[in-house]
Amino acid sequence: MVQQISQAIGATIPNNTPHAVSVTLPTWEATVGYEEGQDWVVQKMSSGYPRFFIHAKIQELCKLLELNYARDDERCFIFPSYNVAKRVRAFVKSKTTLTSCNVRILQLSSPAPKNEEEATYRIEASIAVVFLPASEYSLGKQYWQHAGEGISSRLGEYFLDEMRSKLEVKPGKNKIHSVMSSERSSKRSSRSSINSTSQVNNEFTTFIEERFGRNLDLRKAKEAKEILRNRIASKIQEEITANDVYLTSSGMAAIFTAHQACLAVAPHKDEKSVCFGFPYVDTLNILKKWGAGVHFYGFGDDLSLNELKKKLEAGEKICSFICECPSNPLLKTPNMREIKELGDKFGFIVIVDETVGNVSNIDVLKYADIVTSSLTKVFSGDSNVMAGSLILNPKSNYYGELKEHFNKNFEDLLWDQDAIFLERNSRDFELRSKKINENALAVLKLFQDSKLLKDIFYPSISESRHHYDSIKNKDGGYGGLMSIVFKEEQDAVCFFNNVNCSKGPSLGTNFTLICPYSILAHFQELDEIEKWGVDRNLVRLSIGLEPTEELIGVLKDALDVASEQHEF
Known part of the structure; x- marks a missing residue:
């Protein structure tokens, strides 16, 4: 593989990267050991994802x-x-x-x-x-x-x-x-x-x-941030300016900032918020621990939206509505057009996290009041800087109140050195995104041909594809995130342990990155997440930029090792 791959527990991903945002957990057993706090894993953890492991x-x-x-x-x-x-x-x-x-x-x-x-x-x-x-x-x-x-x-x-x-x-x-x-x-x-x-x-x-001539001149930080805001704004099909793009120190900080704004200015700010679809774990934690609480619609499908609609028509009030497009890890896309119509009709703010889809593939701003994204992911790609973005929709019914709130309260907390790294990393993000899209489709075909798998989650084959297509850019694709579930747990373990890719948390990296997602993100609630369709042995892949044939060969080799355990 192009990316030098570490198999050492606790090593940074990428290797020799002091500010790496991922960490090596090379086997299924090591991932479980990490979650259980076993010494043979924990004592080797010299790094980790920055919000979970303090550098x-x-x-x-x-x-x-x-x-x-x-x-x-x-x-x-x-x-x-x-x-x-x-x-x-x-x-x-x-x-x-x-x-x-x-x-x-x-x-x-x-x-x-x-x-x-x-x-x-x-x-x-x-x-x-x-x-x-x-x-x-x-x-x-x-x-x-x-x-x-x-x-x-x-x-x-x-x-x-x-x-x-x-x-x-x-x-x-x-x-x-x-x-x-x-x-x-x-x-x-x-x-x-x-x-x-x-x-x-x-x-x-x-x-x-x-x-590589990448000496940091801190005088360039202000310019770098302006370039970043303009770079993001220019990818939005709706007419916006850089003044409506805010940079944050992480993707979760963008979501947290958006939620804090809702708690300050939403028409029904004292009511609960809605989390629609099975989300990344800390999005739900934010809604649970700040504000009045959360209504959780974990399936995030049309039936769930109809259920919410009936409650709203019966008089229920909500503060805000937050969803991912598509969701992580099940890659579902909700009906954004109807959600925005409900928000305008019943007075709640719609927040969309487009991290997984990313702005080069999808355009969700016209169906949202606030759009958030983790720039740590595809936008950066190098897995060496944390950042996020928040965009206000100038056509939103709540734009005036939101803009006034941000004018008074928003702080630029993106550290200057991080902004300079991010600006340089993101110069070619559209080209990288297109290559990732192409690789993902090739990987999808490989998995569809495998007898070992019972489920594949990817936007182009999801029941909600029509919702994704309604927000997909003309030249956009379906992204690089994909989740698979094996028929047998032993095959999931065998595949993961034998695949010659980087293994650890995060997504959107320039190199393929794999993890047993449910174990890593929901180890203490595996029974609970299965109620929402998330299998405890789900394996998540973030597809990278490797030469397509080489990547397919590596994944096929791991599938073949797992297949050897069976006779078909």
Whole structure:
């Protein structure tokens, strides 16, 4: 395969990528071991998906901040602004079971550049540190995971490099806190290991930047963000400008920001929202944990929409309606035309997450009030930067109120270095998307010919294809995400363990990426998700840019190994 493939548990995907957004879980057993917290897996996890695994640089910065500023029995999380930190504090206080829960916020800034030369590599960076009781650490982690508003690994690395000398605790002046003393002593050797690893990674990164001419000039960040907004706006068939495109620090941050806007300005903002179709796990978590709650229509089909319509006609009010186009992992597409008509008639805001379809394949803005997307995925492709986007529909009935809300409340939290990487990664995203579409159709044919499979989920063969086709761009395709279910569990395990592709979380990468999705995303609720048609042994593939014949050969080899277990 074109992509160098790691089979080492916990290794970054791609290899040797300090800010990678995926991580290697090379076998079915390793994925289960990770979910169960087994030492033989967890202790090897040097990286992970950023909203679930806090990057080593951020962990190191947290430790220094705790050493310098934490009170007894306190831990910390780092966020990019004071406003985000206030939301974290409110969330922790609303969910804690403690009778008294003190959550403190500390704001810190790194030095501004002294001259024009320094401005090429230095910028005044600000962070907001949330200190909370160690017993409530899991609540802070929930916010970090669900809302997607934590600092990026590049911001953590930058702040650490800029402020390390001021944060390093001098010998004899250590303020040792009881909550950390045993942890620090047990991890002292790993700390030096992290430092040595960081040095190697920094040297590797410097080499790559110089080798390929991708040196980061921080003065270009504002221009990069403007290019990104215009690049996204130009792909929308509806007439919009870059002023209605907002960049966020992750795809989930875009969804969270959209939901927060609905809670502020929706006509029925005090009512529950609707989650339509089986969604990515944290979308549902956001609707459950912020606002009045959620009505969950997990099948996301025409029958479900008719059921909702009847309830609305009977007087039920809802705050907002959120769906994916198509859904992850079942690749269903809802009837967007009717959904928008219902939203206008009954006064709710329609949010569509088009991450899986992506803007080069589908155009959903005319049927939505807000469109969100994870730019981490196909738009970037390189699996080395987190970002998201949010688009307001200027023809929406709620545009005035939404625009006013965003003018007053929106913060640009996309770290400058991340924006520069994303701009460069995304220059050819349309061409990459087309190649991925072509590869996916070839893979689909391979799977359709296999006797091992009982289900294949892909937009072009879904019962909801007509809904997808109604939003598909003239030159668009059906995307690179595909899910398969084997007739026998042992075949799923055998196929996954033997396929010579990258294996881990995320999607939309330039290389094919595979995972046992249900195990990875819903391990604690496998019985529950099967009620919504999601098989516990479902395997999800994100098709990449490999030469088509080579990719087909790799997948066929794994199918053949699984076939050898049977006699047909």
